[in-house]
Amino acid sequence: MEVPRLLACLVLALVLETGAVDRSKFRTCEQGSFCRRYKKWIARPEREKALWEVLPQTRTPLADGGVSFQVKHTNEAIAHLLLKLNIYASGMVRIRLNEIEPLHTRHEIPAGDVVTEPPPKAAQVSTAEETGKTVFKFAAPDGTEVQASLHHAPLGLEVAVGGQVLQRLNARNLLNFERYRKPKERLPPDSAAVASPDAVLLDAAAHPHELDTNGLWEEPFGGHTDQKPRGPASLGMDVSFLGDVPSLFGLPEHATKASLPFYQEPYRFFNLDVFEYEIDEPMALYGAIPIIWAIHRLGGKTMASGFLWINPSETFVKLERDGSGSGPAHAWWTSESGVLDTVVMVGPTPKQVSAQFHDLTGHGPMPGLWALGKHQCRWNYMTEKDVATVDSMYDKYDIPYDTIWLDIEHTDGKAYFSWNSAAFPNPKQMVDNISAKRRKFVNVVDPHIKKEEKFHVYREVRDKGLFTKKVTYKQIDDPSDAKPADWVEESKISDPSATQPPEWNAEEDGPWVAPQIDNPAYKGVWHPRKINDPTPDLTDFEGWCWPGTSLYPDFTNPEMREYWGSQFALDKYAGTNADTYIWNDMNEPSVFNGPEVTMPRDAVHPYGMVEHRDVHNMYGYYVHRATFEGLAKRTQGDRPFVLTRSFFIGSHKYSAIWTGDNYAQWSHLKASIAMVGALTLGGQSLVGADVGGFFKHPDQEMTVRWYQLAVLIYPFLRNHAHLETPRREPYVFDEPTMLRIKASLQLRYKMLPLWYTLFHQWNTAAEPVVRPLFWDFLDDPQTHENEQALEDQIMLGEVLLVHGITKPSSEQTEATVYLPKAAGWYSIQDGAFKSPGAHVHKLDLDSIPAYYKAGTVVPLKSRIRRSSACMSLDPFTLNVYLDPQTGHAKGRLYIDDYRTRAYEDGKSFLDIELEFKDGILKASSRGQLPEAAVGAEIERVEIFGLKSAPQSAEATVAGKAVALPVPKSRALDGSALHAAVVKVKPFVDMRSEWQISVK
């Protein structure tokens, strides 16, 4: 929920009617001084000239297994930068670049916040100094040889995998590193003293060509002026992706395509509350995971690699390529401040890139099963009765859902952690009633704190001094600035060229004095340099948000996070119970009257006196992390759940995210496929878009299509709506629509065992739960170049291909579905068999095209109840989709208690590998599931792709064989294959040794 309502009123005529984002509010590259500067820097005429040089003789081993080198600028006397290079065993090369003795500490992300602590395991590396480069060799986990060559002059890194160069850093010599300098000084300390300092080619803030000094020390935008007391400090670099690169992926969060367009305008990362964002845009959105996935066709093979740019200040990335549509691709990056920290993930398979990313940033925790169910939200359910009615209407129509949500209107005047007592007089009773249905509750708790004396959070955070600060700068004389010894203060001197005229008569005229002339060496009156008072006035920063005047805690401070987390304790947060979880919205942070609707960059986080610009893109991360850690403490052993709108690299360890305030438009429905795919490639698997769109009202057909897609590809499945829109809960539509939505949700609940198993694969093996097709079918070129395969289709695990229908039936009556190279595909609806390739699929309103891959075993539950918890004891159904050639299929089923962290012990679960071969379904299991906590029986096996109808079935449990009823068979459409339903009576308990066979 986002629209600043005050603003909404003001700009209503301009904005609401067109439904367009207000571009004038948000900066482009050209409007921000450092990006504009960088664009001029990289267009400089002497771009070939080596400026930064690695000094190989300074190579020093580091305690973390890496090595460091000093880096010297050619126009500086000594080395001022330190390069750290780490090679991690999972297949990553990381380089970092920082100032050796900076004027101000350059912000580095604390260890453990983004990159795990301890860091990933270092690789066994052999190092060799060669001419002009230092070469590091190591083996990737699959044995592939990787060679990372650190070129000395200019500084550059080349990473080759199996002899093929995949990535080159600083390949085009676009490196820029602006060292801190003293106020208003053009050059940083200790730069080479040259005759004409204007001619020095040093960095983007100091070079002689097209010099752009605007905005170095002060920068206005949109009625605000950024004070920039520390001056320019930006950095940038380019990376080239080599080979034939058909597509690049990633760069979440942008409302763009899956195969990233090469826009003229760079992609922007600056977490913002963007009102009514548009599709097919490189504009910044709410979160930032600056990762690029590249596909390289090289040396007859197809490989994948990743590139990560770890910097929480404002960042732009521009994609470029030499030709059109093929050949190498390039990206340049520039960030406003901080340090350069990049990681090359060498792949060379997508699975390994994902594994490398999570080795670096940590693995995501198992969500509670309920979090994968249906979430019902609205801005706003207004009263306790309203909540009870929504809950009971779901029950009236036997539609499953797990969680009901309350948006901001439930609070006492937007002071979070409180309740509007008129509308919610007995909140505890209300949440207990929801718990009694075995459902969950989520309340919104935003990070802006209402300025109100009676609000305890405001008082306590203020008194602890933990709010972010506004700095009022005063200018003083720089005490360190002494008058130089050679400063000439005489404005007049005797004219040295004058001589006493011959006619001069000293007796009459007096002694001759040479005439005074202007002193050519005169430098003017000396004034010490003005600097900002090092101890300026700090006051709590105040901005507007939902409550009116609000303050913004410094969540970068662990003490603040600890305090925040403690507020969720059940004895602190009145009216909640242990089934109440939390939604952090507006955490970019959104500041209605701030520049670009966020906090001014020159606000200061008192923890370390860090400027907001240095940490901006991580503010939201620290908010939801504090909430997560608080919930973990609130209920020991419980899996916390937090939903966040703003996020950064590593948010996956704590939070679900959604794609913010989308629009009830077909284009947004379609874009959600790409947006979800980009986020999962960025490690965020618990992700989804608001079903039906947030703004405006979806018609019945759009609603149905949205649900049909969402239940299959949104791991986080929430229906949400703007305050001004009509209600859109499934039951408010006409009966055919309601039944279609219900059928979609029932399908979701049927598939929950698969979803849960896929989250186990994410948790343990770093596999994205939903992913673009190339992730599973890298060798099929269609998955990196076919428009439909890229933009309309996505995979749920390796199991299910889904094709979204994102146009109304009046515009589209059939869809061309591309089925990648595999043993075959079975329709999820009727089991009809299809060969790989393009298929025209006639559309009806009851379903969208979705196909199970041949050769897989899919765990399901056939009994659909009102919530996922209600289904925990139910037996399983196993669907076997055979490879018709081999009669073989494999799959996995993961079961644990669905809600606690007991699984973290490495054994309190049942992790079952399933295999069907020669007519026998068998399992090999790992772990010990506590007896009776959850169901682990099989009640039903459905086999698709049999060559003939089976005549008998038999189960063997713990060595004892039992005849099963004769399977019911039918012929499958479009093939000579059969499907059979095996009634497993009695149930087979998968905790024992078992097998089921058909003949």
Add this chain to the structure above:
Amino acid sequence: MLLVSLRLLSVFHVTVCTHVPHGAHPEQVERYAEALQHGLFQCRDGSEALAASVLNDDFCDCADGSDEPGTGACAGVPGAMLFCQNLGSVPRWVYSSRVGDGICDCCDGSDEAGCPDTCAVEGPALIAQVRAREEDIREGRRIRRQQMEEGGKQAAIWRAEKQGLDDELAKLMLERSGLDNKKAPSTDPQVRTPANTPKSTAREAPAISEYAKWSLQPDEQNQAADQPGELQCWVGEFVGAQAWCCDPSQGPRGRGECWDQVFTFEACCPNAKVATSEDVARLIRQVKGRIFTLERKLKAVSRDPRWFALAETCVKKDVMGKEFSICFFGDARQGSVSLGSFEAWDEAGHQQLYTGGQRCPSGPSRSLKLRLVCGAETQLLDISEVSLCSYEAAASAPGACGSEDLQDSSTPLTPLTPLTPLTPPQ
């Protein structure tokens, strides 16, 4: 404790209840007996004949779920339900999805292993409630029948009056065009004056009819009827309506903002140039006003004379400190703010729509959906703003009572079976 395996539950019940399969309604005994003939079980939809042992064997064999009335095996299958007898309390149907889900839905515990029988505790109050509700419905239906009779008669009177007025209007229009053409008004001896029009006379029609004269009299009795006045000229009754609607520079405005097809720029705006004598113009205006009122009332009963009583009724309710009022087929308000005027019934005929209320600062104009449910008393049960400036309300009225109400629309969560058979409505 509650979450004991479902299998135990079903086995237990199948063995104990030998006559009626567990979860089946007692009235379905015959159906099940029939289905089980010859040792086979026939699915209710006729799709399959299966071994008798499939009945309540905790596996969903029939596509319609009919083989598992007493287990959760067909949970989620449309129509799959368990009947709880709830002896001592109110029997009810629950979805199969509730069977064995760890929540006690039936007070007799028949949906769940480990649920205590609480029917004796909750029963008396629930039964009393159900009986009171049934009594209310019966009373509502009785009143409805009575109102329908009255409504039918009254509607006939209104229709006749309207017919007379329509004729009258036609004549007046002719008269006006006669004046326009500076000719004597034509008189048509064929004009029928309805006999049952109040105070109409059968005297020879003059240039201005007796009825028109009557309607112009400042007679209190007539004023008490719903006469058109200045205020009613404008549909929305908004501030400055006259100045706004009658601004000649703006030209005639549409229905949404000023008036509907009954009123016009010429009729409502005093300064508008009407090329005829003022008297005739005023008469036309007044006749049209009365026609509008009658049409509104007729609209109310046209669906069904059962709504006759509502056409003259308003209801009120305080919700969280705000006073709401609705005049059926008229206007809905919150305090002094208009929430809309009656526009139409929804397609299904369960809800009335009120539209064109006061416009919201940043949104649409206010509107209201009013759902009518059966009750002996006409009252506003509930009203709330479900989305910005969009309201939903429920009101009870005898007119809403029909045979379907015996299923009890007030507790829709699960179907409820009546305690005693009721005579079908006539």
